[in-house]
Amino acid sequence: MRRVIIGTATCGVAAGAQRVLARALTLAEGGGLEVVEAGCVGVCYDEPLVEYINDLGERRLYGKVTPPLLDRILAQGDEPDPALARHLIRVNDGPDRDGVFAHQARIVLRRCGIVDPGSIDAYLEADGFKALEKALGMDPQAVIQTVLDSGLRGRGGGGFPTGRKWGFTAAQPSPHKYVICNADEGDPGAFMDRSVLEGDPFAVLEGMIICGWAVGADKGVIYCRAEYPKALVRLDAAIKQARARGYLGEDILGSGLSFDVYVKEGAGAFVCGEETALIASIEGKRGMPRFRPPFPAVSGLHGKPTNINNVETLANIPWIIQNGAAAYAAMGTEKSKGTKVFALAGRIKRGGLVEVPMGMSIRQLVEEVGGGVPEGHTFKAVQMGGPSGGCIPATMADLPIDYEHITQTGAIMGSGGVVVMDDSTCMVDVARYFLSFTQAESCGKCTFCRLGTKRMLEILERITEGKGKHGDVERLLALGQQIQSASLCGLGQTAANPVLTTIKYFREEYDAHIHDHRCPAKSCASLVIYRIAEENCTGCTLCAKACPVDAIEGERKIAHVIDEQACIRCGKCVTVCPTGVVMKL
Amino acid sequence: MSDRFAEALWTRKGERGDLIPLLQAAQEAQGYVSEQAMEAIAEITGIPLAEIYGVVTFYKGFRLTPRGHYVARVCTGTACHVNGASELESTLINEVGVERGQTDAEGIFTLEAVNCVGCCSLAPVIMVNDETHGPLTPRSLTQLLKRLRREAKLAMAPKEAP
Numbered sequence: 099m100r101r102v103i104i105g106t107a108t109c110g111v112a113a114g115a116q117r118v119l120a121r122a123l124t125l126a127e128g129g130g131l132e133v134v135e136a137g138c139v140g141v142c143y144d145e146p147l148v149e150y151i152n153d154l155g156e157r158r159l160y161g162k163v164t165p166p167l168l169d170r171i172l173a174q175g176d177e178p179d180p181a182l183a184r185h186l187i188r189v190n191d192g193p194d195r196d197g198v199f200a201h202q203a204r205i206v207l208r209r210c211g212i213v214d215p216g217s218i219d220a221y222l223e224a225d226g227f228k229a230l231e232k233a234l235g236m237d238p239q240a241v242i243q244t245v246l247d248s249g250l251r252g253r254g255g256g257g258f259p260t261g262r263k264w265g266f267t268a269a270q271p272s273p274h275k276y277v278i279c280n281a282d283e284g285d286p287g288a289f290m291d292r293s294v295l296e297g298d299p300f301a302v303l304e305g306m307i308i309c310g311w312a313v314g315a316d317k318g319v320i321y322c323r324a325e326y327p328k329a330l331v332r333l334d335a336a337i338k339q340a341r342a343r344g345y346l347g348e349d350i351l352g353s354g355l356s357f358d359v360y361v362k363e364g365a366g367a368f369v370c371g372e373e374t375a376l377i378a379s380i381e382g383k384r385g386m387p388r389f390r391p392p393f394p395a396v397s398g399l400h401g402k403p404t405n406i407n408n409v410e411t412l413a414n415i416p417w418i419i420q421n422g423a424a425a426y427a428a429m430g431t432e433k434s435k436g437t438k439v440f441a442l443a444g445r446i447k448r449g450g451l452v453e454v455p456m457g458m459s460i461r462q463l464v465e466e467v468g469g470g471v472p473e474g475h476t477f478k479a480v481q482m483g484g485p486s487g488g489c490i491p492a493t494m495a496d497l498p499i500d501y502e503h504i505t506q507t508g509a510i511m512g513s514g515g516v517v518v519m520d521d522s523t524c525m526v527d528v529a530r531y532f533l534s535f536t537q538a539e540s541c542g543k544c545t546f547c548r549l550g551t552k553r554m555l556e557i558l559e560r561i562t563e564g565k566g567k568h569g570d571v572e573r574l575l576a577l578g579q580q581i582q583s584a585s586l587c588g589l590g591q592t593a594a595n596p597v598l599t600t601i602k603y604f605r606e607e608y609d610a611h612i613h614d615h616r617c618p619a620k621s622c623a624s625l626v627i628y629r630i631a632e633e634n635c636t637g638c639t640l641c642a643k644a645c646p647v648d649a650i651e652g653e654r655k656i657a658h659v660i661d662e663q664a665c666i667r668c669g670k671c672v673t674v675c676p677t678g679v680v681m682k683l
Numbered sequence: 684m685s686d687r688f689a690e691a692l693w694t695r696k697g698e699r700g701d702l703i704p705l706l707q708a709a710q711e712a713q714g715y716v717s718e719q720a721m722e723a724i725a726e727i728t729g730i731p732l733a734e735i736y737g738v739v740t741f742y743k744g745f746r747l748t749p750r751g752h753y754v755a756r757v758c759t760g761t762a763c764h765v766n767g768a769s770e771l772e773s774t775l776i777n778e779v780g781v782e783r784g785q786t787d788a789e790g791i792f793t794l795e796a797v798n799c800v801g802c803c804s805l806a807p808v809i810m811v812n813d814e815t816h817g818p819l820t821p822r823s824l825t826q827l828l829k830r831l832r833r834e835a836k837l838a839m840a841p842k843e844a845p
């Protein structure tokens with residue numbers, strides 16, 4: 099039977115996948131067509147995505163599909179319709195139009211966008227729970243050894259060896275232990291975990307159950323942020339089905355393992371991604387980090403030994419158990435094994451989700467996989483690691499991506515968000531942006547984090563407003579160092595990283611703002627002058643009509659002029675100008 | 684007090700860990716966490732009211748005032764930021780006529796911000812209730828708001844008696 103697989107992850111729906119799905123369901127009423135909803139294959143820049151499988155079993159992946167386009171796709175015979183060539187991304191597993199898949203090695207994402215995440219039968223058909231069966235036949239200690247040998251390191255940002263962490267919890271003599279899956283994914287610019295939860299929730303559950311067996315836990319908790327409504331729905335459905343089939347609950351598959359999982363919904367606090375704050379939040383308290391030790395492995399949720407892992411870490415586990423540690427360790431670099439999922443976003447042509455072997459260079463990731471920055475712009479930097487990370491300049495883009503190399507730059511690998519920046523991005527503004535984030539998200543427990551970030555933000559704000567003072571950069575460096583050394587948790591310890599790295603690599607941009615009152619990227623509103631290139635202005639009057647303060651003068655068909663004194667630099671004239679003659683100076 | 688919230692109060696056993704789910708149930712039922720809801724939770728769980736208030740104000744997800752028909756949340760994630768989220772927010776504020784955190788007089792829109800909704804490749808986006816829209820320009824956002832306002836008015840109109 100002919101099938102269409104429609105990507106209805108959050109990104110697909112936002113791009114209009116629901117309308118395509120509705121059309122497909124209508125067409126399927128006539129029979130002869132099966133409609134499957136799946137997660138996202140990661141080609142987010144081309145959403146909505148539809149994979150069409152004809153009677154011969156040939157698979158064709160189409161991008162930017164609309165309901166009328168779906169009709170044409172389905173009207174094709176065995177021969178592809180040439181009019182659809184523009185939308186065709188790839189046929190079967192062959193090379194794809196843009197070369198995005200060419201450099202990928204998909205372990206965590208192997209089922210995303212391909213297998214129906216809402217059906218346990220689909221998961222079972224795609225080798226689901228095979229790893230669990232295998233693990234339950236192994237000694238828990240042997241499972242831990244396999245994870246250790248694979249070289250897998252925590253994907254939540256810290257990069258701690260997963261096998262070692264499991265060993266700590268396993269060593270605790272307690273009849274009750276917890277496994278927590280950290281699905282709080284707070285880093286702005288990161289959406290790996292959302293995609294995995296929406297696209298392959300059973301794999302995360304399978305990883306958790308295997309972890310439960312290995313460390314001797316009887317309960318699992320998934321702490322998922324409320325901003326991911328679709329992920330919550332998919333998780334809930336997956337847990338119910340797994341329970342009904344005996345993969346969760348008492349005596350799983352006759353192994354004697356009893357393990358059940360429930361979901362806790364976050365309530366909107368970035369710091370709750372930190373493990374001790376997360377535990378406090380599950381316990382119903384204000385999510386504030388506490389001093390470690392004791393580590394959660396010794397005293398975690400409700401005082402019981404607790405193993406916390408990130409979504410992507412856990413989603414790697416079934417593959418490792420099934421294919422063996424050596425197969426995983428064969429990929430990557432000396433100290434960073436396997437693959438990493440990256441969320442490419444920002445000033446990039448092909449934003450989306452990709453999974454590549456560790457050790458790929460930043461340049462290859464941005465330019466070959468992501469297609470580079472938009473036409474007419476130059477690649478300036480990547481931001482890795484979110485608010486805890488930093489900006490790596492394009493001049494260092496040949497660095498291989500692994501934990502050690504990225505840390506050396508002053509950034510961190512982080513959870514996998516890669517925000518690309520080009521000449522239109524102001525690095526001082528980026529630093530200000532992240533500081534405003536950490537300042538707002540500081541839980542307030544540590545004085546330096548609470549007040550130091552506020553003072554740093556004030557300095558950055560005045561610099562971007564053109565009111566920077568001599569010595570401001572030095573003040574930022576000193577404050578940054580103090581916050582780093584006087585904060586309890588990672589939030590404060592790393593809060594200054596975005597500022598420190600931009601000062602290190604883009605000092606001249608700070609100086610231009612402070613000393614010349616100039617924003618080289620022409621991005622800081624207070625430092626930009628808007629002017630109309632009079633010789634090219636057609637006098638259409640649109641800008642004058644749009645200007646909220648009537649700062650633009652000119653008659654119809656006569657060149658317009660902006661009054662620089664009255665201009666509030668809102669940029670509306672640029673947005674409405676049909677000929678693009680409003681310039682930023 | 685709504686049935687859903689009452690049911691949640693009844694089925695939860697009042698353990699400490701139930702506090703946030705209870706507050707979430709209250710907010711889902713009423714659109715915000717009311718003083719009465721906090722009092723009811725305090726009574727059932729035995730947690731002091733002041734502590735409950737402390738928890739509510741710690742998390743950005745909780746609202747202490749009623750919300751509009753739609754909660755429009757501008758995504759302020761990094762990708763949205765470098766792709767023009769602040770322009771979107773000023774359009775939103777201009778069109779709706781209230782600031783972030785407020786609800787318009789007709790009760791149609793409540794404006795909020797959200798850290799990142801994970802739709803970075805469609806940046807800039809806004810989330811309206813549970814749905815994400817993107818990529819938006821000030822112009823397409825204005826159109827979206829027009830459509831939503833029309834739909835809200837229909838949904839909010841008092842049902843005529845048969």
Ligand SMILES: Cc1cc2nc3c(=O)[nH]c(=O)nc-3n(C[C@H](O)[C@H](O)[C@H](O)COP(=O)(O)O)c2cc1C
Nearest residue numbers: 252253254280283284371372373407408411588589
């Ligand atoms: C401020 C802060 C926020 C964090 N946010 C997250 C998060 O959103 N997701 C996550 O998996 N880990 C996050 N972490 C890291 C966790 O504390 C913890 O190290 C991780 O969940 C362990 O899992 P892993 O070993 O599999 O990486 C955060 C840490 C800090 C300090």
